[in-house]
Structure formats: structure tokens, C-alpha cells
């Protein structure tokens with residue numbers, strides 16, 4: 001009997017699963033997604049936009065424009081009720097793109113459909129067995145599919161994580177919140193206010209007249225199905241009345257729990273996105289970080305599946321992304337703490353407001369929350385090492401171009417800014433692209449500022465710098481062996 005299968009199966013066609021599928025498909029991997037939902041409809045509005053690094057990763061694949069065309073650019077960010085200028089973030093995309101999660105998901109769904117990703121819709125991954133040399137998955141209806149690797153992108157309650165027995169430690173919830181979309185008979189009290197236990201906020205949904213809001217509950221609730229009555233109670237506690245809330249089309253509960261998977265990989269099982277970390281929606285980071293998890297994992301898993309690299313490469317996902325997830329949880333807990341209305345927290349917000357008026361902390365915060373400050377590995381001899389390669393305008397023999405365009409094929413690129421033809425790729429030539437280029441501008445990094453322009457860089461498919469040349473090829477072979485095939 002032939003067992004049907006794919007090289008990689010992903011559980012979940014949310015933003016993380018689709019981004020990962022796109023990355024794998026671009027690298028020539030046979031990838032399929034098992035998704036419970038029948039279509040890409042998203043219940044409620046959920047994520048409201050993309051931060052600069054998430055836009056950059058789409059730009060690195062040549063698909064950012066389709067998202068930019070639908071969204072609204074905001075050159076400021078919010079922190080603890082303040083609106084902070086962020087227009088000087090050091091990136092071509094120095095704005096947050098306001099775009100509802102459903103539109104982001106539809107954009108990704110179109111992209112992976114163009115790339116030929118197989119989608120098993122309307123069925124769940126029920127269980128699986130990792131037998132050491134492959135994974136046998138079982139879907140609802142009894143269908144089984146075999147794969148070399150299974151990736152859980154199946155959200156915060158991840159069945160993949162639970163079935164694999166991966167621990168999910170973290171902070172217990174203290175407060176629950178209701179997020180809702182509704183009409184209001186009274187004039188909506190637009191803006192933010194703080195109660196003893198947390199935040200209340202109301203804003204127009206799109207351009208009105210309906211609203212989207214958040215209300216802190218009077219005590220911690222954990223149930224998954226809040227109703228209109230729960231919402232009225234929470235609103236009354238914050239505003240003194242239920243604001244005449246009616247036509248409630250969506251009400252959902254989230255808490256300030258913060259948890260992270262102990263490991264992102266166990267045998268042939270991997271985790272990314274909400275399956276690997278959950279936290280409160282404050283700060284608006286989950287979708288953005290999930291997409292970046294996917295881009296970190298995609299090319300590495302593709303190289304392992306295609307026999308270019310050994311499994312050792314997958315260990316770097318834990319080394320690189322686990323600290324990013326931990327920092328995300330820390331940041332979210334801090335923002336949650338700032339959202340209370342007691343005297344002490346109000347005083348702390350006042351202090352934060354003063355700090356944010358200073359250029360350096362403001363720039364640090366806006367670039368950090370944009371995902372632009374990430375460095376993988378230890379600080380190297382050049383500040384670019386381990387950091388995202390800026391999208392510099394360069395010229396090549398084929399004419400003017402920019403760095404991100406060289407990454408569209410999701411392959412590593414060696415860019416030589418020194419003497420043309422002075423660098424060789426040897427046996428890596430079939431996988432790595434070599435480009436001789438010239439650059440005559442300032443090489444500027446977020447948070448750090450201007451750094452000496454590199455003489456050569458090896459850029460990984462996810463846009464991070466694996467090697468910086470000093471005019472010789474010292475260290476290049478080691479870097480190629482580590483990142484591009486051992």
C-alpha cells in the first residue's frame with residue numbers, strides 16, 4: 001500500500017503556518033497544511049497590523065506591495081496610552097501598516113496558492129506519531145498522511161505541542177479582558193481609560209459607526225465563550241454604565257497569561273507562532289512575531305529536507321527564536337503592568353512619558369517593538385553580523401537594485417562590494433548566489449546607527465547577516481559550511 005504524504009506538514013493555516021508554507025514552497029519543498037477552518041474568514045478583527053520587520057520580510061519575498069496597497073500607514077506607535085513618533089525608524093518601511101488580520105491572512109493565502117501549497121481544509125490534525133525517521137499524522141475522518149517533519153502552527157492551544165509533550169511554562173493569568181465589536185446607543189467614549197485592574201478602550205471600527213473596544217473584567221475569568229451580559233458587566237465597571245452596547249457581533253476573552261514552549265523542537269516535531277508563545281494582545285505583537293518565527297524556520301527546514309544541511313541547523317531555531325519569544329513575553333508583561341489605573345501605576349506612566357520624550361529611549365522602543373533590533377548570536381567583529389541586512393540601494397552589472405530584491409528567491413546571497421570576482425563560492429555555488437555590487441551610501445542599523453559599510457556580506461535567506469568580509473575571504477568557508485550546507 002502506498003502511504004500518501006508530504007515532506008513537511010504544517011498544522012494550521014494562520015499567519016504563521018501560511019508564511020512558513022510559502023517559505024518552504026519557494027525552496028522547492030513539498031509542503032501541505034492541515035487546517036480546521038473551511039476558508040480564511042477570521043472571527044472578529046484580531047491583529048490590526050504589520051510592524052516594520054514583518055513588512056520587510058514580505059518585501060524580501062517581493063510580495064509586500066499587495067499588503068501595502070490595502071492598508072493605512074501610521075508613522076507613530078502607542079505605548080501606555082501615549083502616541084510616540086516613530087517616523088525615524090531606520091528602515092524603508094518606517095511605518096506600521098494598519099491592516100486587519102483577515103486581510104493579512106487572505107494575502108498570505110493567495111501567495112501560497114500561487115506557490116502550489118497543498119491545503120487540506122475543513123479537517124483537523126487529530127494526532128500523530130513520531131517514529132524517529134518519519135511522522136505519521138492522522139486527520140479527522142481517519143485519513144493518515146506521512147511526513148518527514150510536522151510543524152505545529154496551530155495556535156495557543158496547540159494540539160501539536162500538547163501531543164508532543166512539550167512543556168509550556170510561564171506566568172499564570174491575573175486579569176481577563178473582553179475585546180468586542182458592537183454598536184453603542186450612547187456616544188462612544190473614544191480613547192483609553194484606566195481602571196484599578198486594567199485598561200478600557202473604545203475606537204471606531206474602520207470609520208464607524210460601529211466600535212471595537214476592550215474592557216477589563218471585574219475578576220479573572222477563563223471561559224472561552226463570553227457573552228453580551230459579561231461585556232455589559234465589564235463596561236459598567238469601567239464606565240459607570242454599559243454604554244447602551246448592542247448588536248454585539250464579536251466578543252472574545254483574553255488574559256494576561258504569558259507562556260512559552262520550553263523547546264521549539266522535539267524530534268521531528270517543530271513549533272512556531274502562537275503554538276510556541278502566548279501573551280496578552282497588548283502591544284500587538286503575536287502575529288508579527290509568528291511570521292518571523294516562520295521565516296527563521298522555513299529556509300533551515302528546507303535545507304535539511306533537501307539534504308543540503310544536517311539537522312544541526314534546526315537547533316539554531318531554538319537558539320535564535322526562543323530568546324526573541326522570551327523578550328516578547330517580558331515586554332508584554334511590562335506593558336500589561338502599565339495599564340492599571342491605581343496611583344502608583346499612573347505615576348509610573350508619567351515617568352515613562354518623560355522618558356519617551358528623550359530621543360534615545362524613544363528610538364530604542366520604537367525600533368525594538370518593530371522587530372528591527374534583533375541580533376542572532378554573539379556580537380561579532382562587525383555590527384552587521386547576526387543582524388538584519390538593511391535594504392541598501394546598490395548597483396550591479398545588471399543595473400541598480402536593492403538588497404531585498406536579491407532575496408526574493410529565498411536563497412542565501414553573497415554580496416561582494418570589494419574587487420569584482422575576488423570571492424569564490426566553490427561547492428556552494430549551486431545553492432548560494434554571488435553578486436558583485438557597489439554601494440555608495442550610509443549603512444545604518446536600527447538602534448545602533450551608522451556602521452562602516454561592509455566589504456562583503458553573506459546574507460541568509462531570512463535576511464540576517466551570516467558573515468562580513470574584511471577585504472579577504474577569512475571565515476567565509478566556515479560561514480558557508482554553517483549556514484549554507486555542511
Ligand SMILES: Cc1cc2nc3c(=O)[nH]c(=O)nc-3n(C[C@H](O)[C@H](O)[C@H](O)COP(=O)(O)OP(=O)(O)OC[C@H]3O[C@@H](n4cnc5c(N)ncnc54)[C@H](O)[C@@H]3O)c2cc1C
Nearest residue numbers: 012014015016036047048125155273274284285286287288
Ligand atoms: C483580540 C486579539 C487582538 C490581537 N491583536 C494583535 C495585533 O494587533 N498584532 C499582532 O501582531 N497580533 C495580534 N494578536 C495576536 C494574533 O492574532 C496571533 O498572534 C496570530 O493569529 C498567531 O498566528 P498563528 O498562525 O501562530 O496562530 P493562529 O492565528 O491561532 O492560527 C492557528 C490556525 O490553526 C488552526 N488549527 C488549530 N488547531 C488545529 C488542528 N488541530 N488541526 C488543524 N488546524 C488547526 C486554526 O484554525 C488556525 O487557523 C491579537 C490576538 C487577539 C486574540
